[in-house]
Amino acid sequence: MSKFHVSTTVNGDTVEYLCDPRETLLDCLRDKLNLTGAKEGCGTGDCGACSVTVDGRLVCSCLMLGVEADGKQIETVEGIAEGDVLHPLQQKFIEHAALQCGICTPGILVAAKSLLEKNPNPTEEETRYWLAGNLCRCTGYDKIIRAVMETAAELREAS
Amino acid sequence: MDYHSPASFAEASALAANATGTTRFLAGGTDVLVQLRSDLVTPNTLIDIKKINGVQDITRNADGSWTIGVAATGAEMSEHAELVRDWPGVVEAMDLIGSTQVQGRATLTGNLCNGSPAADSVPAMVAAGVTVTVTGPDGSREVAVEDIPTGPGRTALNKGELISAVNIPARGANGGDAYLRFIPRTEMDIAVVGVGVNLRLEGDTITEARVSLGAVAPTVLLVEDCAKAIIGSTLDEAALDALAAAASAACNPIDDKRGTIAFRTEVSGVLATRAAKIAYARAKGEQA
Numbered sequence: 001m002s003k004f005h006v007s008t009t010v011n012g013d014t015v016e017y018l019c020d021p022r023e024t025l026l027d028c029l030r031d032k033l034n035l036t037g038a039k040e041g042c043g044t045g046d047c048g049a050c051s052v053t054v055d056g057r058l059v060c061s062c063l064m065l066g067v068e069a070d071g072k073q074i075e076t077v078e079g080i081a082e083g084d085v086l087h088p089l090q091q092k093f094i095e096h097a098a099l100q101c102g103i104c105t106p107g108i109l110v111a112a113k114s115l116l117e118k119n120p121n122p123t124e125e126e127t128r129y130w131l132a133g134n135l136c137r138c139t140g141y142d143k144i145i146r147a148v149m150e151t152a153a154e155l156r157e158a159s
Numbered sequence: 160m161d162y163h164s165p166a167s168f169a170e171a172s173a174l175a176a177n178a179t180g181t182t183r184f185l186a187g188g189t190d191v192l193v194q195l196r197s198d199l200v201t202p203n204t205l206i207d208i209k210k211i212n213g214v215q216d217i218t219r220n221a222d223g224s225w226t227i228g229v230a231a232t233g234a235e236m237s238e239h240a241e242l243v244r245d246w247p248g249v250v251e252a253m254d255l256i257g258s259t260q261v262q263g264r265a266t267l268t269g270n271l272c273n274g275s276p277a278a279d280s281v282p283a284m285v286a287a288g289v290t291v292t293v294t295g296p297d298g299s300r301e302v303a304v305e306d307i308p309t310g311p312g313r314t315a316l317n318k319g320e321l322i323s324a325v326n327i328p329a330r331g332a333n334g335g336d337a338y339l340r341f342i343p344r345t346e347m348d349i350a351v352v353g354v355g356v357n358l359r360l361e362g363d364t365i366t367e368a369r370v371s372l373g374a375v376a377p378t379v380l381l382v383e384d385c386a387k388a389i390i391g392s393t394l395d396e397a398a399l400d401a402l403a404a405a406a407s408a409a410c411n412p413i414d415d416k417r418g419t420i421a422f423r424t425e426v427s428g429v430l431a432t433r434a435a436k437i438a439y440a441r442a443k444g445e446q447a
Contacts, residue, residue, distance in 0.1 A: 046347075111259065
């Protein structure tokens, strides 16, 4: 089986990899690029633990093939912090203890960041619907929602 | 598995026509990849149609009709203000499918070709009178959406054929459409019953109507008796009762963990009346 050569941009860096057409973007991020922030929860697009953005659009990286990433702009949780400086969302998640086991957290951070870029002033309902595809089995969601809402408020004040 | 990303529908069709074993076309991949990963369907040939020019486009034509590219996503449809204004029912049906992440990939064409009797966008497209352009080895033909599904997971597309465009008619004056579904949760679930209604008014009287039911038969249904029940009426109580009765009578559902036959039959009538009221209000230019 011939492999495909893929050239893409991940968190601003140009990267290349060879992949089998059956491998998902999630497989490629984790196993070829060592970006293990995106997690495989279900592998069927239900849990959102593998969330990344592709050309600015929030997607499940388990529902996209590695070959489809050619020429795209991918953003993962690894690109959210700037060096040692955490993104306000990350900071708020820590302050609110909006995580327990942490498996869902990278996907939720990517999804929440995508929401705030699209809608800097979401209602709680909009936030809950936006994050409905990110399952968390530990927290009961309340702390996550509060962390996102408070980050949104602070970012609005700062801008 | 061979992976191809052709540059034209003719090339895609030729690849499929000459392929052996199982062939799948890849648009958003939200069904194809799930089937692939769970070993339900492992295609020998996978044909990615997203490199074909224009497949992401949502275009309003000169006559007011719409052409939706086969890879245009639910998110792109929901963000298209003019499309939402013309066909809110079609867009709200598509928008009900899956999560934000799934909306970033999922397409009308994929929802149709997956062949699920419970597909949300399909009853809305049937009610709206949507057609698809089917490209095959012998050229292209236009097919009504209701003629594509032939049973659960099966379509009327022949070997080498694929859908190359989704054609939504011009909205025209005094028209409105709506889609409602019942699910036991508030979001992220599969329809137990889905109803699409599209109608047109002259004054307060309904002059044209199409009503479609999902998840209550092996394929999505276009129910003429439902349309007859409300055409000529002002959607008064008697017409709504007749509509509900016609919708329930058209049901041929299964019992499963998401709903019983009796429940689905009852709910079809209830949802048909509610969807009709929303479509009627939209046709009158009221927010609903």
